[in-house]
Amino acid sequence: MSAVPTLLSVRDLGVEFPREGGGRIRTVEGVDLDVNAGEIVCLVGESGCGKSVTVRSLFGLLPPPGRQGDGSITFDGTELTTLDGPALRALCGKSVGYVFQDPMTYLNPLLTAGAQVAEAAVGHTKFARDPALTARVTDLFRELGIGDPQRVLHSYPHQLSGGMRQRVMIAMAVARRPRLLILDEPTTALDVTVQAQIIDLIRSIRRHTGSGMIFVTHDFGLVAELADHVCVMYAGQMVEYGRVERIFADPQHPYTRGLIECVIPLGGEAALRTIGGEVPDLGDPPSGCRFHPRCPRATERCRIEMPPPEPRAEGFVRCWHPGALGGSPATAVSDPALQRAAPRADQEQAGVSVSAVRKTFPVRGGAFGGHARVQAVNDVSLDIARGEIFALVGESGSGKSTLGRLVVGLNEPDAGRITIGGHEPARRLATPGGRPLAQMVFQDPYSSLNPRKRIRHALAQPLLNHRICAATETEARSSHLLELMGLTPPADFLDRFPHELSGGQRQRVVLARALAAEPQVLVADEPVSSLDMSTRAQILGLLQALRREMGLAVLLITHDLAIVSKVADRVGVMYLGRLFEIGPVASVIAEPLHPYTRMLVSAVPLTDPGAARARIPILMVGEPPSPVNLPTGCYFHPRCPHAMAVCATTEPRWREVAPGHQVACHLYP
Amino acid sequence: MRARTGLRLTQSHAATMGLTVVVVVALAGIVGPWLTGSPSAMGSRTFCPPGLECLFGTDDLGRDMLARVANGARVSLLVGVAAAAVSAVLGVVIGSLAGFTGGKIDEFFMRVAEAFQIVPQFFLAILVVALFGASLTKIVLVIAILSWPSTARIIRAEFLKLRDQDFVAAARLAGASRRALIFSEILPNALPPVIVNASLQIAAAILTEASLSFLGLGDPDKVSWGQLLYLAQPFLNQGWWMAVFPGVAILVTTLGFNLLGDGLNDILDPRHGAHER
Numbered sequence: 001m002s003a004v005p006t007l008l009s010v011r012d013l014g015v016e017f018p019r020e021g022g023g024r025i026r027t028v029e030g031v032d033l034d035v036n037a038g039e040i041v042c043l044v045g046e047s048g049c050g051k052s053v054t055v056r057s058l059f060g061l062l063p064p065p066g067r068q069g070d071g072s073i074t075f076d077g078t079e080l081t082t083l084d085g086p087a088l089r090a091l092c093g094k095s096v097g098y099v100f101q102d103p104m105t106y107l108n109p110l111l112t113a114g115a116q117v118a119e120a121a122v123g124h125t126k127f128a129r130d131p132a133l134t135a136r137v138t139d140l141f142r143e144l145g146i147g148d149p150q151r152v153l154h155s156y157p158h159q160l161s162g163g164m165r166q167r168v169m170i171a172m173a174v175a176r177r178p179r180l181l182i183l184d185e186p187t188t189a190l191d192v193t194v195q196a197q198i199i200d201l202i203r204s205i206r207r208h209t210g211s212g213m214i215f216v217t218h219d220f221g222l223v224a225e226l227a228d229h230v231c232v233m234y235a236g237q238m239v240e241y242g243r244v245e246r247i248f249a250d251p252q253h254p255y256t257r258g259l260i261e262c263v264i265p266l267g268g269e270a271a272l273r274t275i276g277g278e279v280p281d282l283g284d285p286p287s288g289c290r291f292h293p294r295c296p297r298a299t300e301r302c303r304i305e306m307p308p309p310e311p312r313a314e315g316f317v318r319c320w321h322p323g324a325l326g327g328s329p330a331t332a333v334s335d336p337a338l339q340r341a342a343p344r345a346d347q348e349q350a351g352v353s354v355s356a357v358r359k360t361f362p363v364r365g366g367a368f369g370g371h372a373r374v375q376a377v378n379d380v381s382l383d384i385a386r387g388e389i390f391a392l393v394g395e396s397g398s399g400k401s402t403l404g405r406l407v408v409g410l411n412e413p414d415a416g417r418i419t420i421g422g423h424e425p426a427r428r429l430a431t432p433g434g435r436p437l438a439q440m441v442f443q444d445p446y447s448s449l450n451p452r453k454r455i456r457h458a459l460a461q462p463l464l465n466h467r468i469c470a471a472t473e474t475e476a477r478s479s480h481l482l483e484l485m486g487l488t489p490p491a492d493f494l495d496r497f498p499h500e501l502s503g504g505q506r507q508r509v510v511l512a513r514a515l516a517a518e519p520q521v522l523v524a525d526e527p528v529s530s531l532d533m534s535t536r537a538q539i540l541g542l543l544q545a546l547r548r549e550m551g552l553a554v555l556l557i558t559h560d561l562a563i564v565s566k567v568a569d570r571v572g573v574m575y576l577g578r579l580f581e582i583g584p585v586a587s588v589i590a591e592p593l594h595p596y597t598r599m600l601v602s603a604v605p606l607t608d609p610g611a612a613r614a615r616i617p618i619l620m621v622g623e624p625p626s627p628v629n630l631p632t633g634c635y636f637h638p639r640c641p642h643a644m645a646v647c648a649t650t651e652p653r654w655r656e657v658a659p660g661h662q663v664a665c666h667l668y669p
Numbered sequence: 670m671r672a673r674t675g676l677r678l679t680q681s682h683a684a685t686m687g688l689t690v691v692v693v694v695a696l697a698g699i700v701g702p703w704l705t706g707s708p709s710a711m712g713s714r715t716f717c718p719p720g721l722e723c724l725f726g727t728d729d730l731g732r733d734m735l736a737r738v739a740n741g742a743r744v745s746l747l748v749g750v751a752a753a754a755v756s757a758v759l760g761v762v763i764g765s766l767a768g769f770t771g772g773k774i775d776e777f778f779m780r781v782a783e784a785f786q787i788v789p790q791f792f793l794a795i796l797v798v799a800l801f802g803a804s805l806t807k808i809v810l811v812i813a814i815l816s817w818p819s820t821a822r823i824i825r826a827e828f829l830k831l832r833d834q835d836f837v838a839a840a841r842l843a844g845a846s847r848r849a850l851i852f853s854e855i856l857p858n859a860l861p862p863v864i865v866n867a868s869l870q871i872a873a874a875i876l877t878e879a880s881l882s883f884l885g886l887g888d889p890d891k892v893s894w895g896q897l898l899y900l901a902q903p904f905l906n907q908g909w910w911m912a913v914f915p916g917v918a919i920l921v922t923t924l925g926f927n928l929l930g931d932g933l934n935d936i937l938d939p940r941h942g943a944h945e946r
């Protein structure tokens with residue numbers, strides 16, 4: 001080991017929760033972790049593996065029923081498990097910072113950002129009366145790359161964008177120059193571009209402060225970008241630990257290998273891969289090796305005996321059959337069930353035509369209840385052919401979701417026309433008894449299924465309302481749909497409530513419900529962004545199969561170009577309600593023309609630790625402007641590194657640079 | 670889901686206590702009168718203090734106070750539950766309509782609700798009963814009409830929050846009619862706070878009825894706790910028990926419903942079930 005003393009050393013940590021019906025269950029056990037100053041340790045695993053519980057238990061932040069069971073935690077030479085509350089608080093308040101996934105729930109909505117950072121720094125919120133403190137917070141904001149610290153200082157959390165809120169959270173965490181920073185999925189709720197900014201920020205904090213960091217994530221792409229050491233967790237246990245280069249080059253545990261293979265890379269020929277099965281309930285883990293039900297290498301021994309952690313090249317692995325060459329749990333996505341589903345013969349599938357569509361929404365509030373309007377979609381035209389997957393990419397607030405809702409007919413355009421096979425979707429939806437032409441898959445499968453209704457209801461609803469089949473056949477038909485989506489046996493799922501399913505299963509139910517109405521067009525609004533990496537491929541594979549087997553036109557809305565590169569045929573890049581670039585996916589990814597597209601491409605995490613550290617990312621500067629007060633000329637010019645005088649005055653015109661590849665930018669006159 | 674709510678009901682102390690009290694009072698009201706006999710049967714002993722022969726004593730006409738309090742439980746609970754039920758139905762229907770449609774209709778109903786809320790309610794109740802005479806039905810209706818706005822506001826707020834949820838949009842795409850959207854999709858998710866509120870409203874209705882009866886404005890044909898207090902007024906010196914037992918009954922019952930309401934609030938609060946997501 002190096003001469004630098006270990007900052008945090010965790011040995012055999014366990015976390016207990018009360019078991020239903022009495023007693024306690026050890027949900028997390030046997031966690032060994034070392035963090036040195038200036039080092040980033042990544043904790044990786046699917047959701048439900050106990051990552052957050054682990055990092056929260058380190059400094060006594062577990063939610064009440066949970067309890068840190070046994071083991072030892074040594075921080076900076078002090079044993080923490082024997083400290084009482086006030087002593088622990090005194091130590092942590094000074095030297096540990098936490099950043100959580102959802103900044104909105106961790107920021108106080110009644111205090112300004114400045115007040116909250118001031119409180120984190122000195123313990124009170126009266127920063128405005130103390131010029132020295134104001135200067136300190138302002139400097140901190142500036143160091144963290146906040147362009148206009150004065151505005152952020154006096155803003156309330158709801159007035160800030162998601163990325164800015166996360167920066168404020170980070171400012172609070174680093175306000176006292178902590179020696180250890182714990183980041184729990186800090187970028188999961190953010191756009192890819194903002195994620196790239198935050199990752200860059202975390203790197204520069206490490207460089208300047210030399211603090212140790214624990215970074216929790218489910219995305220192996222981010223691990224490649226950041227980590228020095230990697231801890232892989234599965235079902236409450238640490239299954240592998242080692243240096244990042246070794247983990248990527250030579251993963252020993254089958255789960256590690258599976259997770260790495262599930263990362264969706266930008267471009268390339270690699271197939272979409274997924275790990276079958278689900279993370280077991282931590283309250284009732286399987287016997288023997290906890291991974292054995294999902295493992296291709298499992299033998300009789302794995303079912304009975306729990307493997308001990310075995311030292312392996314400056315780390316360890318917990319597996320009876322380790323090695324980089326054994327079978328991998330990640331399998332290529334294929335859906336044989338769908339191929340058997342005959343395409344609908346009764347009706348010709350149609351594509352979507354969107355021409356010069358505009359949509360504005362009134363902005364509520366304002367000091368005088370003014371009549372300001374947000375330009376959500378501004379003069380957008382595009383066509384999606386039948387059997388085509390068209391991807392719409394852009395940051396949040398770019399109007400992609402609004403366009404999706406216009407296409408399914410949930411909203412009506414203010415100007416312009418959307419037609420599917422000659423019919424207008426909004427008008428069709430408003431007609432009683434009219435079967436909608438398009439269906440939608442929503443981003444959050446938690447909120448798109450009625451929490452109080454069984455799955456049976458969700459599937460029967462479209463079948464009965466649209467008279468797709470007789471009432472007596474709904475059962476068989478629903479089962480068939482669930483089977484198509486790979487939810488077998490379907491009888492097990494029909495009578496469950498949404499909260500009894502995992503995220504991936506819910507999203508498949510949502511997809512089944514969308515198909516039940518026999519649409520011609522499917523709008524998928526961020527269908528995988530709330531899912532684990534290991535299940536994303538399943539949903540994306542289904543989308544591809546639907547297009548292939550049923551000839552559906554698919555509008556895929558996403559902010560992740562890696563997904564686009566794998567599943568879409570054509571892509572449109574949207575910014576502030578306007579399209580900037582349209583083209584075939586291969587040519588847009590390989591040769592992005594618009595500066596904005598180039599930034600999006602560069603923001604995708606690379607899956608190779610070496611390459612990830614070597615490249616210089618093109619970072620987005622500033623924040624998207626308010627859609628109420630739009631910039632003049634090209635909307636992008638205030639943030640564009642290539643902005644010219646003409647950009648501020650004149651709107652760029654569309655130009656076809658390559659066959660089918662069009663761009664609206666003054667760089668291509 | 671239902672079984673789990675039942676399980677959690679027993680885990681909240683407030684709810685358990687409230688539920689016990691409510692069940693005991695309800696049993697007393699339902700079964701009591703059969704066991705104790707007629708509340709108006711006059712006995713030979715007047716002003717008999719509580720003892721072994723007459724547990725709660727007798728009143729100025731020799732009527733058994735136990736029988737009268739048990740009968741009062743029946744009447745008071747009936748008024749409380751009926752008034753809360755009518756007010757809940759009114760509030761839910763109006764609140765759902767206002768919240769779901771929004772715009773002018775919402776504006777109209779909310780102004781009406783405010784009009785009811787700014788009127789001093791108890792005096793309006795006195796006025797109505799004094800003008801139109803007192804019968805149990807009228808008292809129930811008056812209390813219900815005065816108390817629906819709070820339910821309507823709660824339901825409306827829930828609807829405003831829920832109507833933009835994805836599952837409602839999905840139901841629209843699945844061809845659900847407006848009625849199905851309101852009653853089958855949104856309403857079941859909006860009900861928990863209304864159930865809590867209804868429990869509190871039962872307690873409030875019992876109190877209002879008791880206050881009206883105490884002022885001599887209750888239904889003279891029905892024995893309610895408030896009326897017992899009213900009749901006990903002239904005899905506070907001779908028979909303290911005539912006032913104390915009905916008073917304690919009112920106190921315990923309203924406390925029970927309030928505890929139950931608070932307990933239900935803890936149990937049905939979605940944040941409690943957050944980890945189950």
